[in-house]
Amino acid sequence: MAVKHRVSRRSRSRSVGISDVAAAAGVSTASVSRFMHDPMRVSPKLRDRVEAAIKELNYIPHRAGRALASRQSLIVGAIVPTLENAIFSRQVMTFQQNLRDAGYTLLLATSEYDPELEFRQARVMLEHGVDALMLVGQKRGSEFYEMLERASIPFITTWIYSKNSIHPCCGFSHETAMKRVVDYVVELGHRNIGVVTGFANVNDRVAARLKGIRKALKEHGLELMRDKIAYSEYTFDAGGEALARLLEKGERPTAIVCGNDILAAGVLTEARKRNIKVPEELSVMGFGDLDIAAQLDPPLSTVRTPKAEIGEAAATYLLNSLEGRKTESRIEVDIKFCWRDSFGRASKK
């Protein structure tokens, strides 16, 4: 059934290579190569000739050749779930900037929260010979880590931190973060607390946050009932709908703790639509501190996560590893609780 048709061959014209430069300059390719890496390693006379030849021929070195010969691609890979979320795009951006400053280039893929796709992308990256790899989260099959192991390249998992982590990681404990949030929420008098969260099965961070919530509640003798959790996609509208579902069941919560700011913004909008006053009647808490959080009305209480810092720290770790420098492989970053107007004391009945 598959109709095989011949794809027109691309032009195969040789491009200007190092040997052309060598010939034009009347030197050996070795000398040109040396010049490329450190002009001071060749004599001034030769230097000038090579320089002239390069300019003359518009020579652009071909890194595939270099990669083959030197076993270094100068490429670093990153696989993130999505770029729709400012969280990851900010992280990727600083990651890339730091790599670039060190002479590396970024190969980027998204996994769309699909483990299988993530695995395939990782494999492709290894085929491309990436010198290092940045990942998000740690939950993946052992064959994934075994593959990395065999490739023996440094890698780091981000948005995860645990001092006993088996793998290099850079982030914070989502569990602790959320526990602290809920501790405070309870302190503010809230007893009936609703949760709007992403789907925990695909994402270890979501699961950890839920765990933190449960832990805090338990310590205060409370329990997170099933009908107080609404799972949702990461969109504004879905966040609003999640609130709607929560409100349909039982007594209205006095506080909603959300898995991220997108969901919280949706909740805020839905609350306004229903004339529920925030925070008087309903307190709302986000997570992540996107730029928009402070622009919402009322400004959203949330947890600030250092997206850029994570990208930078990940780059630093990988670069250190590549250079053979000793570095801490479990990096904890600071988070900050931002209590803004969307969250207040529980209304007294």
Added chain:
Amino acid sequence: MAVKHRVSRRSRSRSVGISDVAAAAGVSTASVSRFMHDPMRVSPKLRDRVEAAIKELNYIPHRAGRALASRQSLIVGAIVPTLENAIFSRQVMTFQQNLRDAGYTLLLATSEYDPELEFRQARVMLEHGVDALMLVGQKRGSEFYEMLERASIPFITTWIYSKNSIHPCCGFSHETAMKRVVDYVVELGHRNIGVVTGFANVNDRVAARLKGIRKALKEHGLELMRDKIAYSEYTFDAGGEALARLLEKGERPTAIVCGNDILAAGVLTEARKRNIKVPEELSVMGFGDLDIAAQLDPPLSTVRTPKAEIGEAAATYLLNSLEGRKTESRIEVDIKFCWRDSFGRASKK
């Protein structure tokens, strides 16, 4: 005892190559290569042996070798100004997804709106042998385009459209878009219009939008005075400050037209801070329709730009070019005007 280990050098151990597989399977490397590209091209017997050998050895093909021999890297590059803005990250994401589905991988760099940096990054991409390249905007020195010309790879400029464009492009006319906006703004009775915009010198899209504004005003016998324009960085706060500057000078405008939604959001926040009622006393118009636009209070009027569509169209164009298919090289995408509550008729004095 005497363990002689040179730590500084990176491990140079040969990895499993195609020749190892060939040896293990008792066939030639050519056959393995053929198997890799199309298993049906080799006999069943040989197929099984090769398959077994590959699994046995955990063989991962090395694309640098392939790139060298076949003159195709299966890598496509993209250079965008930043990923902080959802505009570009969304575009990059769909671009990447479409490439991936076609077997290509994305090499990504940011230029931070710096032409020089963009040029250097482009050069690095060519060194990596990208098969194609996506860029944002068209304003760059001729040496840039000459370099691309010499590399003779397909490329496309995005967020730009003109039916006479010299270069392949995919986007819309910012000039026309803004002209239509202002036409309507004037129709709504506004005569005193302020503009908050990014810096036009670094960005051809900004310049085009300003041109559109001026053109529209001129047709209505109006003029954009210098003191009605505030230039600003692309941050919420800077947008607010820009409004502040505008308000200090002369009579207060009845409408503010912004270069993007971030600036508009900043303007909205600043207006609220000053107790200026939107839209009764001041109408505000954004550009771009970020997700947040509809969540703001009041919901922001803006121009919806198809970010994902641009990424996809760019990918499609490049893939078509790579496969030698004939395609339109100037692609216009639709924009949509979203009139929400932040914009209304000019208040009658």
Added chain:
DNA sequence: TATAGTTGTGTAAACGCTTACACGGTAAAC
């Protein structure tokens, strides 16, 4: 039966670079 295709496989020469090694020349040490 002779001839011409077809199919499956192997051989070996690239592809563009790096780098171990060799070598001649000059400078420093004796």
Added chain:
DNA sequence: GTTTACCGTGTAAGCGTTTACACAACTATA
């Protein structure tokens, strides 16, 4: 005036693929 060291350069063997070409073994055709 040797010897020793070092420096700058060239030679050539890879690095892991692809692919043009050759060839043997079939199959189809006349």
